[in-house]
Amino acid sequence: MLDLGTSFLASVERDPDALAIVDGEMRLSYRQWYDKISALAAALRETGLRRGDHVLTAMQNRWENASLHWACQFLGLVVTPLNWRAKADEIDFGIEDADAKAVYYEASTEEAVRLSRLAQDLPQFSAEALADIMKGKAPDVVPVADAADWSLMLYTSGTTSKPKGVPRRHRAERAGAVAHVAQNLYRHGERTLGVMPLYHTMGVRSLIASSLIGGTFVCLPRFDVAKALDLIEEEKITNLYLVPTLYHDLVHHEAFSPERVASVTKLGYAGASMTDGLLKRLDQTFRPELFVNHYGSSEIYTFTIEQTATAKPGSAGRAGINQTIRVVKLGSRNPDERAAVGEEGEIIALMKSDEAFEGYWKRPDADAKALHGGWYFTGDTGFVDQDGDFFVTGRADDMIITGGENVSPVEVESCLSLHEGVAEVAVVGLPDERWGKIVVAFVKRRGDVTAEDLDRHCRDSGLANFRRPRRIVFVEAIPKSPVGKLLRRLLVAGEYTAERIPEHQ
Numbered sequence: 001m002l003d004l005g006t007s008f009l010a011s012v013e014r015d016p017d018a019l020a021i022v023d024g025e026m027r028l029s030y031r032q033w034y035d036k037i038s039a040l041a042a043a044l045r046e047t048g049l050r051r052g053d054h055v056l057t058a059m060q061n062r063w064e065n066a067s068l069h070w071a072c073q074f075l076g077l078v079v080t081p082l083n084w085r086a087k088a089d090e091i092d093f094g095i096e097d098a099d100a101k102a103v104y105y106e107a108s109t110e111e112a113v114r115l116s117r118l119a120q121d122l123p124q125f126s127a128e129a130l131a132d133i134m135k136g137k138a139p140d141v142v143p144v145a146d147a148a149d150w151s152l153m154l155y156t157s158g159t160t161s162k163p164k165g166v167p168r169r170h171r172a173e174r175a176g177a178v179a180h181v182a183q184n185l186y187r188h189g190e191r192t193l194g195v196m197p198l199y200h201t202m203g204v205r206s207l208i209a210s211s212l213i214g215g216t217f218v219c220l221p222r223f224d225v226a227k228a229l230d231l232i233e234e235e236k237i238t239n240l241y242l243v244p245t246l247y248h249d250l251v252h253h254e255a256f257s258p259e260r261v262a263s264v265t266k267l268g269y270a271g272a273s274m275t276d277g278l279l280k281r282l283d284q285t286f287r288p289e290l291f292v293n294h295y296g297s298s299e300i301y302t303f304t305i306e307q308t309a310t311a312k313p314g315s316a317g318r319a320g321i322n323q324t325i326r327v328v329k330l331g332s333r334n335p336d337e338r339a340a341v342g343e344e345g346e347i348i349a350l351m352k353s354d355e356a357f358e359g360y361w362k363r364p365d366a367d368a369k370a371l372h373g374g375w376y377f378t379g380d381t382g383f384v385d386q387d388g389d390f391f392v393t394g395r396a397d398d399m400i401i402t403g404g405e406n407v408s409p410v411e412v413e414s415c416l417s418l419h420e421g422v423a424e425v426a427v428v429g430l431p432d433e434r435w436g437k438i439v440v441a442f443v444k445r446r447g448d449v450t451a452e453d454l455d456r457h458c459r460d461s462g463l464a465n466f467r468r469p470r471r472i473v474f475v476e477a478i479p480k481s482p483v484g485k486l487l488r489r490l491l492v493a494g495e496y497t498a499e500r501i502p503e504h505q
Contacts, residue, residue, distance in 0.1 A: 421449025
């Protein structure tokens, strides 16, 4: 397996004149980009950074950030990216946890870095400083890392505890990118909208996969619908790989039209389930050659792939090319205790995968919870149907148990999403003295739809009575993470005025 520096160098030699990266007025071929990466790598060495050192980054998807990522791969430095919205205490945590040796930031994170106690003892470089460095000249950088070196350490989102570091080796990073190319049927020279953040596995995968095919990575520093539409149209983007929320915002924007996105032939999504309503809207609007549902994680890039997402709505397909997947009984830690066909259980993935991590960074407690018998226990619930296809029903912690019955929020959300008066929807379980928990739907509506209208829709759709929401809450917005993941916990913790619907058994 190639290390990533050698992999990039192979791309330069294969396609030296192909357009590699676009960021505003900056347009670089692979050879031109390699020259700038070489200059940056030389400067990194001069700061005293050595193979195996962690460097903390807090930048948006700009060409300087992408260049830094590649320079680190050549030198064997471990990129440790944080959300560019990180606060000072989060930067302190990252520096301490990773034992970072340098910090890289931009204007949006300058104040947080300035207020960070630990950052003051480290070399600091702004994006502007990186751009200035890359105006210089240096000999072609030669890869010093090998495939077994650490490449990247992502942090998983912390909800009730500190984030967990997910260190990944060069070989796992490249294997994930190769799988991404194969599973999305990318052709040579594809043009990718680089909007999924480079602190997220989807963003990093898009960056590396683009290099493998001599493709163009078009930077969109932060998601802006109007700007995204402009770039898709102007740069003739050929594939989109986004979370469902961003797709939703695209097709519902006033400036959207099918003509503006006509260059896009492949759609891919990951990071969350997509409602049936949005799936249908995207298929009718884009009419893509390929519509991929990718199910995976920061820990193991691919679990399953469904390449015809609209053929069986909700299906996550089957195991990816580097993976074996099972569903085990809920609560079991025995990978051989499989759930029956159609029985909901916990989804587990084989750790032998080329795309897998090897354990959390300095978190034996997290390893003890997630790693059993050579398998990674995802914490996701799902089942396998009679055809052998996987369905993800949610997180084990999100399952609603009402009156002794298990209700998957995803199933209820998909049902409600098909009503024309529903723009967005999130379903949670809220405490109830009689039922334990009741199903509550939070709806961002379109038009004058009422709670009674939505209850009638659920009933007419054949949704079982115990799955029908007992309350409807109309809200102005559905809370989401910076990468568009639904934040159910904020709905559970919040105080809302609900529109009650008729009591049903």
